[in-house]
Amino acid sequence: MVEQASDELMEGADTEDIAFLVVGDPLGATTHTDLILRAVEKGLQYRVIHNASIMNAVGCCGLQLYSYGETVSIVFWEKDWKPESFYDKILVNRERGMHTLCLLDIKMKEQTIENLMKGRPIYEPPRFLSASQACKQLLEIVQQRDKDKTTDSDLTPDTVCVAVARVGASDQKISVATLEEMCDVDMGSPLHSLVIPGNMHPLEGQMLTLFAVSGRVRQLLEEIEKR
Amino acid sequence: MVEQASDELMEGADTEDIAFLVVGDPLGATTHTDLILRAVEKGLQYRVIHNASIMNAVGCCGLQLYSYGETVSIVFWEKDWKPESFYDKILVNRERGMHTLCLLDIKMKEQTIENLMKGRPIYEPPRFLSASQACKQLLEIVQQRDKDKTTDSDLTPDTVCVAVARVGASDQKISVATLEEMCDVDMGSPLHSLVIPGNMHPLEGQMLTLFAVSGRVRQLLEEIEKR
Missing domain, CATH: 3.30.950.10 (Tetrapyrrole methylase, C-terminal domain)
Incomplete structure (x- = not known):
């Protein structure tokens, strides 16, 4: 889902804060790394809130x-x-x-x-x-x-x-x-x-x-x- | 501190809930394992709230x-x-x-x-x-x-x-x-x-x-x- 719909997920993120919730810590695997890279490419700021996993x-x-x-x-x-x-x-x-x-x-x-x-x-x-x-x-x-x-x-x-x-x-x-x-x-x-x-x-x-x-x-x- | 003062830390835990706050996840090392073992020995119930570390x-x-x-x-x-x-x-x-x-x-x-x-x-x-x-x-x-x-x-x-x-x-x-x-x-x-x-x-x-x-x-x- 994340891989396929990253553009959709980030829609509107240039004008307002959006959040993406995951189970566990968001950066255990490269799945969400890709999301960060695409955000950076679009010039969007991001912040990761870590969690127990x-x-x-x-x-x-x-x-x-x-x-x-x-x-x-x-x-x-x-x-x-x-x-x-x-x-x-x-x-x-x-x-x-x-x-x-x-x-x-x-x-x-x-x-x-x-x-x-x-x-x-x-x-x-x-x-x-x-x-x-x-x-x-x-x-x-x-x-x-x-x-x-x-x-x-x-x-x-x-x-x-x-x-x-x-x-x-x-x-x-x-x-x-x-x-x-x-x-x-x-x-x-x-x-x-x-x-x-x-x-x-x-x-x-x-x-x-x-x-x-x-x-x-x-x-x-x-x-x-x-x- | 934890090792030396575990009795003091757990004082009153038989009649009310007490909490012990730590930085990071409480069970990264054996330090707090010891606290759990002492609590169990005293017949106390415990619950660990995990955290990012x-x-x-x-x-x-x-x-x-x-x-x-x-x-x-x-x-x-x-x-x-x-x-x-x-x-x-x-x-x-x-x-x-x-x-x-x-x-x-x-x-x-x-x-x-x-x-x-x-x-x-x-x-x-x-x-x-x-x-x-x-x-x-x-x-x-x-x-x-x-x-x-x-x-x-x-x-x-x-x-x-x-x-x-x-x-x-x-x-x-x-x-x-x-x-x-x-x-x-x-x-x-x-x-x-x-x-x-x-x-x-x-x-x-x-x-x-x-x-x-x-x-x-x-x-x-x-x-x-x-x-």
């Missing part, structure tokens, strides 16, 4: 922001399209002891192949990748690589994971479970995100314990703390 | 948040203490094409050795590492390593750098210069931060051009874009 509000789970490596995106797997690049990025972060924030796929304005081919502007309902579904995909990679013995998988079904849902809302939810357990944790309505921790400071481990869903993960967190 | 507001310079690697801290160098660990982390990020946000040192409640030894509670005025001073330190490392030929320095005096000051305030300033030029750029009053870009998307390069301080850096950005 998942990129920093994810601190709610207790893992400190300074210890995050590259953020990754986990996409919906399709029958014939199961990319694993996010997994390798998680491994790179963990090698350096860093946590990984995994943003989960959002499918808006999808068209069925039939509607697409017939040029019918009929769109499927929006879909949001859940933390449990993302964990199922991760677990499938772990198990496949373990079987292939091609690469050291590093993650195991017992790896401690953090799921966060509706961060900042009054019904925000945080759950800490093993990768395997998380496949069955219902985080409720979207949006969800997932965090794969790296090395943990004792205070980080203690915070995660507050959100542990099982005795199993509580025990694993205790063991990590003792190391 | 430099960790996401740094997006104002046009480099997208998803492309940042590990955040580093650059400390004030002393006569006999010139740590370089932040530099190596910048190199690791750049190797992977990632940008690096460099948080700059803040010295609060410093005591002179004399006052410290005599137990006098007299503190020096607060000091804030400026972007230009941080760049001087970086440049010194670059030049030293170049002379030693021990490691490939990667950064050069011509590396494009981004300085941001007072982000979010009405007098926010963003400057893009070469590392060498930035040593002489006056960003005004604190707080400053510094960004060392990794690989850039064309839109990111175009945004940086808006803040270029010299023809030299504008030319370098053009060359990067053409690659």
Whole structure:
């Protein structure tokens, strides 16, 4: 929308103040950078009002922001399209002891192949990748690589994971479970995100314990703390 | 303060709502995690109101948040203490094409050795590492390593750098210069931060051009874009 309608959005901005509201921080990705560049080109002044976004509000789970490596995106797997690049990025972060924030796929304005081919502007309902579904995909990679013995998988079904849902809302939810357990944790309505921790400071481990869903993960967190 | 006075801070919280205000997002580091853990221990309910912080507001310079690697801290160098660990982390990020946000040192409640030894509670005025001073330190490392030929320095005096000051305030300033030029750029009053870009998307390069301080850096950005 932003990319296509920037002229329309900026109509009248030469004579009066206009505002463009977004969810999260406006400059997380280049989407709105483009809007700024077009405004500057038109000789318009702009001002960005920053806001909390998942990129920093994810601190709610207790893992400190300074210890995050590259953020990754986990996409919906399709029958014939199961990319694993996010997994390798998680491994790179963990090698350096860093946590990984995994943003989960959002499918808006999808068209069925039939509607697409017939040029019918009929769109499927929006879909949001859940933390449990993302964990199922991760677990499938772990198990496949373990079987292939091609690469050291590093993650195991017992790896401690953090799921966060509706961060900042009054019904925000945080759950800490093993990768395997998380496949069955219902985080409720979207949006969800997932965090794969790296090395943990004792205070980080203690915070995660507050959100542990099982005795199993509580025990694993205790063991990590003792190391 | 937070660590020492948490009991005092939470006094009365069992019978009424109390609030604790901080600059930026409350959960960037483990400082306030400790406060939450103590509140939970006391059986107190808590709620975190997230806020923009430099960790996401740094997006104002046009480099997208998803492309940042590990955040580093650059400390004030002393006569006999010139740590370089932040530099190596910048190199690791750049190797992977990632940008690096460099948080700059803040010295609060410093005591002179004399006052410290005599137990006098007299503190020096607060000091804030400026972007230009941080760049001087970086440049010194670059030049030293170049002379030693021990490691490939990667950064050069011509590396494009981004300085941001007072982000979010009405007098926010963003400057893009070469590392060498930035040593002489006056960003005004604190707080400053510094960004060392990794690989850039064309839109990111175009945004940086808006803040270029010299023809030299504008030319370098053009060359990067053409690659």
